[in-house]
Amino acid sequence: xxxxxxxxxxxxxxxxxxxxxxxxxxxxxxxxxxxxxxxxxxxxxxxxxxxxxxxxxxxxxxxxxxxxxxxxxxxxxxxxxxxxxxxxxxxxxxxxxxxxxxxxxxxxxxxxxxxxxxxxxxxxxxxxxxxxxxxxxxxxxxxxxxxxxxxxxxxxxxxxxxxxxxxxxxxxxxxxxxxxxxxxxxxxxxxxxxxxxxxxxxxxxxxxxxxxxxxxxxxxxxxxxxxxxxxxxxxxxxxxxxxxxxxxxxxxxxxxxxxxxxxxxxxxxxxxxxxxxxxxxxxxxxxxxxxxxxxxxxxxxxxxxxxxxxxxxxxxxxxxxxxxxxxxxxxxxxxxxxxxxxxxxxxxxxxxxxxxxxxxxxxxxxxxxxxxxxxxxxxxxxxxxxxxxxxxxxxxxxxxxx
Amino acid sequence: xxxxxxxxxxxxxxxxxxxxxxxxxxxxxxxxxxxxxxxxxxxxxxxxxxxxxxxxxxxxxxxxxxxxxxxxxxxxxxxxxxxxxxxxxxxxxxxxxxxxxxxxxxxxxxxxxxxxxxxxxxxxxxxxxxxxxxxxxxxxxxxxxxxxxxxxxxxxxxxxxxxxxxxxxxxxxxxxxxxxxxxxxxxxxxxxxxxxxxxxxxxxxxxxxxxxxxxxxxxxxxxxxxxxxxxxxxxxxxxxxxxxxxxxxxxxxxxxxxxxxxxxxxxxxxxxxxxxxxxxxxxxxxxxxxxxxxxxxxxxxxxxxxxxxxxxxxxxxxxxxxxxxxxxxxxxxxxxxxxxxxxxxxxxxxxxxxxxxxxxxxxxxx
Numbered sequence: 001x002x003x004x005x006x007x008x009x010x011x012x013x014x015x016x017x018x019x020x021x022x023x024x025x026x027x028x029x030x031x032x033x034x035x036x037x038x039x040x041x042x043x044x045x046x047x048x049x050x051x052x053x054x055x056x057x058x059x060x061x062x063x064x065x066x067x068x069x070x071x072x073x074x075x076x077x078x079x080x081x082x083x084x085x086x087x088x089x090x091x092x093x094x095x096x097x098x099x100x101x102x103x104x105x106x107x108x109x110x111x112x113x114x115x116x117x118x119x120x121x122x123x124x125x126x127x128x129x130x131x132x133x134x135x136x137x138x139x140x141x142x143x144x145x146x147x148x149x150x151x152x153x154x155x156x157x158x159x160x161x162x163x164x165x166x167x168x169x170x171x172x173x174x175x176x177x178x179x180x181x182x183x184x185x186x187x188x189x190x191x192x193x194x195x196x197x198x199x200x201x202x203x204x205x206x207x208x209x210x211x212x213x214x215x216x217x218x219x220x221x222x223x224x225x226x227x228x229x230x231x232x233x234x235x236x237x238x239x240x241x242x243x244x245x246x247x248x249x250x251x252x253x254x255x256x257x258x259x260x261x262x263x264x265x266x267x268x269x270x271x272x273x274x275x276x277x278x279x280x281x282x283x284x285x286x287x288x289x290x291x292x293x294x295x296x297x298x299x300x301x302x303x304x305x306x307x308x309x310x311x312x313x314x315x316x317x318x319x320x321x322x323x324x325x326x327x328x329x330x331x332x333x334x335x336x337x338x339x340x341x342x343x344x345x346x347x348x349x350x351x352x353x354x355x356x357x358x359x360x361x362x363x364x365x366x367x368x369x370x371x372x373x374x375x376x377x378x379x380x381x382x383x384x385x386x387x388x389x390x391x392x393x394x395x396x397x398x399x400x401x402x
Numbered sequence: 403x404x405x406x407x408x409x410x411x412x413x414x415x416x417x418x419x420x421x422x423x424x425x426x427x428x429x430x431x432x433x434x435x436x437x438x439x440x441x442x443x444x445x446x447x448x449x450x451x452x453x454x455x456x457x458x459x460x461x462x463x464x465x466x467x468x469x470x471x472x473x474x475x476x477x478x479x480x481x482x483x484x485x486x487x488x489x490x491x492x493x494x495x496x497x498x499x500x501x502x503x504x505x506x507x508x509x510x511x512x513x514x515x516x517x518x519x520x521x522x523x524x525x526x527x528x529x530x531x532x533x534x535x536x537x538x539x540x541x542x543x544x545x546x547x548x549x550x551x552x553x554x555x556x557x558x559x560x561x562x563x564x565x566x567x568x569x570x571x572x573x574x575x576x577x578x579x580x581x582x583x584x585x586x587x588x589x590x591x592x593x594x595x596x597x598x599x600x601x602x603x604x605x606x607x608x609x610x611x612x613x614x615x616x617x618x619x620x621x622x623x624x625x626x627x628x629x630x631x632x633x634x635x636x637x638x639x640x641x642x643x644x645x646x647x648x649x650x651x652x653x654x655x656x657x658x659x660x661x662x663x664x665x666x667x668x669x670x671x672x673x674x675x676x677x678x679x680x681x682x683x684x685x686x687x688x689x690x691x692x693x694x695x696x697x698x699x700x701x702x703x704x705x706x707x708x709x710x711x712x713x714x715x716x717x718x719x720x721x722x723x724x725x726x727x728x729x730x731x732x733x734x735x736x737x738x739x740x741x742x743x744x745x746x747x748x749x750x751x752x753x754x755x756x757x758x759x760x761x762x763x764x765x766x767x768x
Contacts, residue, residue: 014526123646126509130643131656164661176657178643185642367571 035094037101038157039148041141042081042118044109049118050077051084052142055092056100056157071149071156075142081121098125102160103133104177105196107141108228115193116181116233123181130178133160135196136228147198150219162221163194170249170259171223184233187366187373188357191233192252195225229356236354239347247343251285251299251359260309263339268331274313276332281305281402289365291372296391297361299344303336304399328401337396348392361390408540409598409605410617411547412685417448417594417621418554419682421629422651422675423502424729425591426636430644432584435569435637436576438630440584444592445625451748452595452621458752459598459605460612467603468751469696475755482697484751488600489693491743493710494736496686498591499679500528500714501722501729502649506676510649511669521715524680529711531684532691533704536604539685546677553674558628560668561635561654569638587737593744595621599751600689648726651675687711 039054052075059069076087089096110118115134122128137144148156155162163174172194183191201218224245226238239245246261258281266274282304290296308327351358365373377383404412429437462471472481503524508517531539598613605613636650639657647653655668691707700706722728 014523014530017523123643126648129656130646131660161661178640178657182641182643367568370572370575 034097035092036097037088039103039105039145039159040085040101041105041107041137041145042084042110043107043141044113044118045077048077048079049081049084049110050075050142051081051088052145053085053088053092053096054145054148054156069153069157071153073142073146073149081118085121098128101128101132102158103135103163103196105141105144106134106136106193108136108138110141111136111193111228111230111235114233115230115235116184119177119181122177131176133163134175134177134180134193135159135163136193137196144196144198147200147219150200151198151221152219155221156219159196164255166221166223167249167253167255168257168259170246170253170256172225173227173249173253174255181233184230186360187362188360189232189362190357190360191230192358193228193230195228197222197225229351229354229358231356236356239351241346243339243343244347244350247340248347248358250283250301250340251344256283257281261336261340263332263336265339266332266335268329270313270327270329271311271331271335272313274311276308276312276335277310278336279307279309281307287359287364289361289369291365291369291376294391295361295365295376295386295389296393297348297359297364299359299392299394301340301394301396302399303396305402306336306398306400307402308332333398336398340396341394344394344396345392348394352387352390352392355384355387357387359392362386403604403606404536404540404601405606406611406613406616408537408544409601410613410620411543412540412601413452413594413597413617414620414624415543415547415550415678416597416682416685417624418550418628419678420498420502420591422554422557422632423505423649423679424498425588426633426650427645427647428729428733429584429588429633430637430640432580433576434642434644435571435573436581437584437637438570438633439573440581440588441630441633442626443585444588445622445629447745448592448595448625449618449622451593451744452598452618454748454752455595455598456613456617458748458755459602460614462755463602463605463607465603468599470603471755472751484747485693485697487743487747488596489690489697491596491739492686492690492693493714494739495590495593496683496690496710496714497717497722497732499683499686500718502679503676503683504718504722506649506652506679510652518719521719525711525715528680528684528687529708531681532688532707532711536688539681539688543681546674546681549674550678553671554628557651557655557668557671557675558632558635560658560671561632561639564654564657565635565638565640567634567638569641570634586741587733589740589744590733590736593740595748596743597685597689599748600692683714687714 036056037053038056041052041054043050043052052073055072055074056069057072074088074091076084076091078084078087085096085098104119104122106115106118115136119134122132123130148159160174163172166172167174173192175191175193180191180193183189198219198221201220224242226240227245227248228238229236239248249256258279261278261280263276263278266276280303284302284304286300286302288298288300290298311327347358357363362373365376376389377386380386380389426437429440433440465471469481469485472484476484504517504521507520507524531542598617607613632650632654636647636654637644639654640647652669652672655666655672659665659667687707687710690710691703694700694706694710695703722732
């Protein structure tokens with residue numbers, strides 16, 4: 001046995017080396033000093049940018065009173081985003097764990113300048129995943145970032161997951177950095193960002209030591225927020241209307257699950273100018289493009305497993321037993337289809353005026369009708385104005401009620 | 403000597419080792435969607451040449467190794483020239499997995515890594531593997547192969563389910579000259595069939611047993627479906643920005659588990675797949691050591707293998723410092739040599755060795 005160990009002593013030496021040496025080969029203490037940056041906010045100022053980092057500081061069991069971590073915010077300004085991030089790293093005095101970043105807030109001023117330029121650092125730094133979510137804020141991004149401390153800790157640390165959940169319900173879109181920048185290089189050059197709006201409600205809570213009530217802020221993420229639209233990374237404007245946003249998301253959101261729709265003005269013997277709430281379990285969106293004499297974008301949306309949830313009706317209802325089935329009429333189907341078709345047409349026409357190809361006509365034509373697309377682009381005087389020549393047909397159908 | 407199963411696994415592991423790291427992003431820089439066509443073409447060529455290699459192997463495996471066969475056909479001088487060429491080729495291709503391990507650990511997995519010291523540990527590991535010889539390498543591959551293939555399968559499925567597959571359209575959009583230029587430069591990553599030439603005489607086969615479809619079929623599946631399929635998944639996710647992702651295999655799973663609170667569990671799959679890269683580095687170092695020792699009649703292969711490993715490490719630390727540009731420059735310098743070795747040298751070997759065998763037979767008959 002002694003011979004075995006003496007002959008193979010060098011193997012044990014190597015294993016010892018591998019176990020004992022930390023991968024960074026610096027002092028052990030440094031490995032523990034890692035700050036988890038879970039979010040970043042970017043503002044514009046005269047000299048460049050102001051970057052605010054949301055840092056999650058874990059609490060020991062002695063310090064924690066229910067919460068396992070506390071949020072800290074550190075801001076630095078610089079001529080570039082790289083400089084700001086570097087300064088933040090120095091200021092926090094620990095290794096900045098940027099790989100945990102799950103959202104970046106851009107202020108509107110950054111959007112109006114050049115959002116892609118501000119995000120270039122995050123695209124090139126391999127530590128930061130390009131799956132990080134991008135949102136914008138109407139005012140100061142730093143102020144909105146500060147409001148995240150009013151949210152539940154799990155919400156403020158996992159804002160991306162919240163947006164993914166909201167996307168399933170068709171109330172917003174989770175736009176990763178990868179998609180936002182990549183879309184700007186597609187033929188349609190259209191990208192979009194949702195706004196992050198956090199409202200703070202004052203709530204009272206009784207202190208434990210005495211009976212005096214304390215006023216604390218409870219943060220809430222606004223359910224419906226506008227979308228900023230871009231072409232070639234340049235900010236064009238916003239989509240504000242809730243119905244238009246809902247219709248747009250219906251066509252664009254890939255990860256939708258069950259979502260609710262409110263349909264107004266349903267009118268027949270059963271419905272008397274009723275406002276109706278329905279839940280849609282499934283949707284199928286088909287796009288087709290024709291590039292003949294009249295270039296047309298055809299959008300077919302099939303809603304499946306639609307469930308009637310609520311009817312605000314002015315009709316007089318007779319009979320003790322009100323069966324749901326009489327409500328599931330062709331009128332309701334038509335009303336759902338009409339409202340959504342109308343909203344989609346409004347979205348298309350409004351954004352067409354500013355040159356935003358919201359439904360990706362150019363992308364679809366480039367992928368599936370490549371030759372005809374080339375001929376079409378060459379036939380018009382200004383290739384950037386291709387949308388002016390495009391018509392839009394939309395058809396919404398309800399496949400089944402449940 | 404290795405068994406038939408080990409020989410097959412060695413070739414397959416070497417085949418997949420470097421195809422999923424840097425190569426997809428390099429191809430996407432010039433060919434974009436048409437990169438999938440390039441990979442299919444290169445894959446088909448590789449399968450074709452594997453057929454030639456297997457034909458050679460099955461005919462000559464019981465007669466001795468490639469050096470002895472070359473000595474009989476071309477003389478000792480010719481054999482030494484052949485083995486020196488193969489030594490240079492193996493050093494060139496060994497740079498790829500060595501660099502990819504560096505890129506993965508230093509740039510993707512860890513925030514801060516003193517690679518000069520981490521690289522020493524990696525060097526010790528691969529040299530240790532190489533020193534242990536072909537049999538141990540074969541056994542090690544047998545142990546890890548299932549884990550590697552299953553991890554790769556999961557990664558491929560995750561990638562294909564995450565992206566928008568229509569991003570691979572439109573195809574056939576690149577110019578022919580760009581296609582040919584990219585084809586020439588990417589031959590560096592292909593040519594794994596050469597392992598079969600080098601394993602000639604080193605595989606223990608039963609009487610009348612051959613290696614044919616049991617290697618060709620999995621090899622073809624990887625070359626024609628898995629590798630292009632991986633590119634499809636990668637490009638469908640990253641599209642115009644694919645060139646920024648220097649390590650495709652870790653990038654392809656990035657979007658899959660965003661809604662989980664488990665973090666990046668996909669890293670386990672990526673790490674298991676990376677074992678193939680580490681093992682293939684050791685295989686290349688071992689084979690390069692064998693070639694060098696045969697050329698210069700050196701008995702102690704272990705020392706040569708250590709020197710080769712050290713040379714690769716020093717190249718990695720001092721020459722290929724900038725991963726992003728060094729890959730482009732490296733393939734620019736080496737691609738003509740790789741085209742010669744991959745597509746011309748096998749013909750020279752097969753035709754001349756077979757003719758020599760026919761001449762011997764006819765003399766014996768007379």
